[in-house]
Amino acid sequence: MHRDVSGIDAIGRTAFAVAALRAAEHRSPDGLFTDPYAAHFLRAAGMGPQWEAGADFAAVMRTQAVVRTRFFDEGLLAAADQGCRQVVLVASGMDSRPWRLTWPADTEVFEIDQDPVLRFKNAVMDEHAGPTVVARHPVAVDLREDWAAALHARGFDENSPTAWLVEGLLYSLDAPAADRLLSTLTRISAPGSTLAFDHFEIGPTLRAATDRIDPGLTGLWQSGPADPAAWLKSHDWLADVHELAHIAAEFDRTVHPAYVPGPAAEGHSWLVTAVRPNPAA
Template sequence: MAAIRAQEHSRPDRLFADPYAQHFLDASGDAIFAAGTQTAASTPELFTLMADQVAVRTRFLDDALTSAARAGTPQTVLLACGMDARAFRLDWPPATALFEVDFADTLAYRAAVLSAHDITATCRRTEVPTDLRENWPTALCAAGFDPNLPTAWLMEGILYALTSHAADLLLERVTANSAPGSTLALDHQEDSALLRSARAALSKELVDIWHGGPSEDLNSWLARYGWQPEVHALEEVTTTHGRPVPPPFDPQRPDTGRSWLAIGRLPS
């Protein structure tokens, strides 16, 4: 994802700016991702297939989170944040409390890279080293999160990698820690033979990453937990931004999956 974000940042028609993504790649020491080495021949097929999906979803989720913050939502939580640089690249209201949740080693790697480049956040940022398979709400609250305040939550690139039970548990925990007026921004996507083949070419470990996520459509799933859903098919959003529909999610092509971008809101 960092590689795709770095690639998007370099485009003259970029949908978002992320000047930090390349720092994470350079620190990895992987020659494939070194600055200036990317060519059409060297770019893995998975990146080519997913580039526009990631670009559009990043812009959609950026807009959802910053809109919530500017409307007065005091807290933002990024679940499984990985190499996410939103705390640094987006224009947050200074009083925003932003919590980044991920494995301790992931957060440590990112912190080392950011520190090496003297990069600081534009909001009140707190790292929460924990495992989403464990009782992460306890760790989040111990870090200063207040479940009695409205929160903007981010679930990016998570749902498809979860079983239906794990997806339900994640949303159940998010909902239990969400005050009225909270917002949930997320994406979801189906698998396909095209994606499986591209993942296998990049790494055998990626082949079985898909577990399907929620067992029902996003509208029904969010509504069942009390969220007012706003769900968009990916092809609608790519058209809005003047990007082509990514082949793995093009409904006009045979044997493809679907992809969605969604916002859920808890009534005030």
């Protein structure tokens, strides 16, 4: 069933682009994960095969999107296994992890995104998936507002360790906005909490490639943090910063040159995990 997406703004629609890449990976025999829900989102939004195929877009973005998906799947499940019983998907878009992953039974999964995005997602998943096995709490709020209060209002407990995921978001924030996000998230993270995110430098090749595909998309990109390791350290997180290209190689994937640092290529693309240490330790 087609659903109205007219209330979803340009940044909200980027979630469909990620879903298109995950749908393609799902169809691939050697896919890094399965995501049977991604295609439902696209169909419900009236996006046909041209979206799913999206050859130019996929050439630039697919490896980044699918490697990070697999990497964060593993990281989130490991965090849950180690005691994080709250998971917060910040800017969750069409991420289907609340349904797709097998969480410990008492896990509470919070999904923060804009109201029209979450309403669309809820409707599609009601039709195609039904309720999640674990407790799921959609939190409809703009991340530029007091999102921590909205999260608390849905039952979030800041004294309980949390696994945070900020996926596909930081490049659309400027450095001060990214910093405000991290400050808030840090303030409500109990010791033992984990944080994972992806981020990349936006160089000329990437900009030119996305301009050819969709200038509107390039227009959404800002800077985010310039140095994730230093950024996390300054907020008292113990960080593990990986180059996407290295993690991709572990999965036998090669990234587009726009995501490879070095003189012959363009810039850093990071997959980051971090832990909030116990102050007494």
